[in-house]
Amino acid sequence: MLRLSRPSKIVLGIVVAIILAFLYIPLMLVVLNSFNSARIASWPVSGFSLEWWGKAFTSQPVRDALLNSLLVATGATVIALILGTLVSFALQRYRFFGQRAVNLLVVLPIALPGIVTGVALNNTYNQLLEPIGIQVGFWGMIIAHGTFCIVMVFNNVLARLRRMNPSLEEASKDLGATPWQTFRMVTFPQFRSALIAGAILAFALSFDEVYVTIFTAPPGVDTLPLWIMNQMARPNEANVVNVVATVVILLSFIPVWVSQRLSRDVSERD
Template identity: 75%
Template sequence: MLRLSLGAKAALGAIVVAVLAFMYVPLLLVVLNSFNAARIASWPIRGFSLEWWGRAFTSEPIHAAVGNSIVVGLGATTVALVLGTLVAFALRRHSFFGTQTVSLLVVLPIALPGVVTGVALNNTYNQLLEPIGIHVGYFGMIVAHGTFCIVMVFNNVLARLRRLSPSVEEAAADLGATPWQTFRMVTFPQFRGAFVAGGVLAFALSFDEVVVTIFTAPPGVDTLPLWIMNQMARPNEASVVNVVATVMIVLSLVPVWISQRLARDAD
């Protein structure tokens, strides 16, 4: 067992505190400035006010942006749940030529810079599909988000499938269960936690995606991250942006907590 001297423990503790402060003090400033009475974000806080919270919750552009983010997130999550699960089963239950290549292609979109994915899809939509009369519009943004959300579901489900014993499914088949009954009553309950956790993480990833969305969003359609980015160029709107950012910080804790809870229950 490794034993650290008192000086080493103090040094490590100071490093941990410094890293945590570097990560979370900026978030704390955002939260505090959402209650700042001043129109422009500043430090120290001049006074506390709920004016910006009232404006944020009654803003039609914010309502529209939130609605767009939810619709796109749910659409991308649906695509990810279906395709990510199917690919995980295909790679885990079957051996075929190119298995590793397929696995690499599924994971690749999350590793590619978002700007590369965005430019590639933008060129495909505008230079390949539109000239032949196919206008993807809103659906194109959902597909774009689905390309990298699949990885969340794929990794979660595949990791769970690797820990499942096929003997339970074989026993169900021996007892006369059909393949669908075996999946519904035996297989799915065993990886359900990973399935839901992957879906939650996929939705969270889609909800705050901005780079790919810039290149694939139809004209005049803003998601919440796009709205925030556009408003940052307007100093007078900074306080309202801080309110929206504060709400997003709080809501971001939900998918993380759910995914961790489901992963722990699955183990």
């Protein structure tokens, strides 16, 4: 086991503290300004008020943007669950020509810059599909988000499948279970936590996506990140934006915490 000297521990602690401060102090400023009584976000906070919270929760554009984000993230997560699980099983359980190429193609969308993916899909929708009469509309945005969310489910499920003991499934078949019974009672419980963790991460990734959404959102449709970005150009709305951002920050802790708990539970069972 690696042991650090006392000076090394002190230096490492200082570096970690600086990094955490750099990451979280700006977030704290957002939270504090959401309670700022001034019309324009400022520091130090001139006074505390719940006025902006009331305006944010009664704002119809905020509600519409939130609903759109939830619908898109849910749809993208469903796509990711289905396709990510099927691809992970295909790559783990079977051997076929082009297997490595398929693996690369599935992972590639998360590695590409979002703006590249957005431009590519925008060109596909506008220059290829629309001329032949196919209007993708809102579904096009959901499919666009699904392209990079698949990786979240794929990586989690594939990693779990590689650690599973195949003898359990063989024993189930030897005892007379049908393929569906074996999957439902033996296989699925073993990778269920990885599937849920992947779904949570996929939902979170889709919920705060900006670049792909800019290029694929139908006219007049805003998701919550797009609404925030558009309102930043209006100083009088800055504190309402801070309220929405504060809610997003708080909600973001939930999928991260759940995902870590699920991953830890899997590690403890292994």
